[in-house]
Amino acid sequence: MSTPTKRVAFHTLGCKLNFSETATISRDFIRHGFEKVDYRDEADIYVLNTCSVTENADKEARKLIRKAKRRNPNSSVAVIGCYAQLKPNDIAEIDGVDIILGAEEKFNLLNHLNEIDLNSGTKVIQTEIDHVHKFTPSYSSGERTRSFLKVQDGCDYTCSFCTIPLARGKSRSDSIENTMKIARELAKTDAREIVLTGVNIGDFGKGSDESFFNLIQQLDSLDGIDRIRISSIEPNLLTNDIINFCASSRKFMPHFHVPLQSGSDKILGAMRRRYKRNLFEERVTKIKSIIPDACIGVDVIVGFPGETDVDFLKTYNFLNDLDISYLHVFSYSERPNTDAVEMGGVISKEKRTERSKMLHILSDKKRRYFHDKFVNTKRPVLFENMKNGKMLGHTDNYIQVQVDESMTLINTIHLVKLSLNHGTVVNGEL
Ligand code: SF4
Numbered sequence: 271m272s273t274p275t276k277r278v279a280f281h282t283l284g285c286k287l288n289f290s291e292t293a294t295i296s297r298d299f300i301r302h303g304f305e306k307v308d309y310r311d312e313a314d315i316y317v318l319n320t321c322s323v324t325e326n327a328d329k330e331a332r333k334l335i336r337k338a339k340r341r342n343p344n345s346s347v348a349v350i351g352c353y354a355q356l357k358p359n360d361i362a363e364i365d366g367v368d369i370i371l372g373a374e375e376k377f378n379l380l381n382h383l384n385e386i387d388l389n390s391g392t393k394v395i396q397t398e399i400d401h402v403h404k405f406t407p408s409y410s411s412g413e414r415t416r417s418f419l420k421v422q423d424g425c426d427y428t429c430s431f432c433t434i435p436l437a438r439g440k441s442r443s444d445s446i447e448n449t450m451k452i453a454r455e456l457a458k459t460d461a462r463e464i465v466l467t468g469v470n471i472g473d474f475g476k477g478s479d480e481s482f483f484n485l486i487q488q489l490d491s492l493d494g495i496d497r498i499r500i501s502s503i504e505p506n507l508l509t510n511d512i513i514n515f516c517a518s519s520r521k522f523m524p525h526f527h528v529p530l531q532s533g534s535d536k537i538l539g540a541m542r543r544r545y546k547r548n549l550f551e552e553r554v555t556k557i558k559s560i561i562p563d564a565c566i567g568v569d570v571i572v573g574f575p576g577e578t579d580v581d582f583l584k585t586y587n588f589l590n591d592l593d594i595s596y597l598h599v600f601s602y603s604e605r606p607n608t609d610a611v612e613m614g615g616v617i618s619k620e621k622r623t624e625r626s627k628m629l630h631i632l633s634d635k636k637r638r639y640f641h642d643k644f645v646n647t648k649r650p651v652l653f654e655n656m657k658n659g660k661m662l663g664h665t666d667n668y669i670q671v672q673v674d675e676s677m678t679l680i681n682t683i684h685l686v687k688l689s690l691n692h693g694t695v696v697n698g699e700l
Pocket of ligand 1: 425426427428429432433434435469470504
């Protein structure tokens, strides 16, 4: 009698990096004969890839572990990811967890599951983050049209609010040759667009004679992929070479996402960011001068300790005057083991909410204004999914477009004339 196929279910919390890593681990299981099922279904193994940014990380993990055990009380539960690296002992106290793997070990989950005795209590396998040096390239495979390719991990910066270096370790990446191998594997899937992902992507190649600029030059000749985007890059690492190259490339899209965090030099200093507002402004001006149609997204944090009304207004006015397209607004939240937590000048929750609202309104205004500029023009759109009877996709410069067409358009690129601007989405005609 043959052994029944084992079923494995994954759930991912947090960022795109986590999603690409889960996808890589799940492909490993499938290669070894497992059947992948939905996390809501009955499985033999449940894998939870956690995030440390979620404030209620343990609450969320507890809920998901309980859910898994309810579906199948005899299942094994594995917890991996940033929360598993940072607080393995907290997770070990949650009933029903069989194995917890830190940053270095998560890609060996399958081996560890084979080796451990699942009836002997929770097993924690975690290396001190200072000793984590391995890099495992990954790519996501959840969406058909777009895939997130992880080319770099970890961060050597010491921003005073951030726990990512504690959870993911030092900056590291693979050689260009190996990264290209993975990219070519990805190019054989259905995906037509790649989003280059990492923790501090501009640091690719650090410590070697290769750089992020060298990588994008190589990726530009990748067959089987039509579009490449750079997920987010620190302003001090977004060099003129990179901008000039993207301006001349047909594959790299006119779309940049650059974290600013604050428009006050005093706050940037307290955050230990590696630039001042002048540099940021100069980067935006450079992009716009050679790629006038480029979409520029900006991350900003409100309510950092010591951010007075004057500091916030500096940020607001700075962003208002900059030629950018949208904002990702984060309210500062205290993280254990960071320097920012010890700083005075705590901003009340009410003030954080109020400032966040103001920047959300500014973001809507910026986006609407950016979209307006392209009404009555034609842009290439990659169609991605169907929602409320409309086919949705993004232009090269990241405008979300909806058209009255059928599913047949999915995963194809067409020239679309943009018409009515609804703010977040613009109507289009083929
Ligand atoms: S650059 Fe700063 S905010 Fe970004 S991951 Fe590194 S330490 Fe964290």
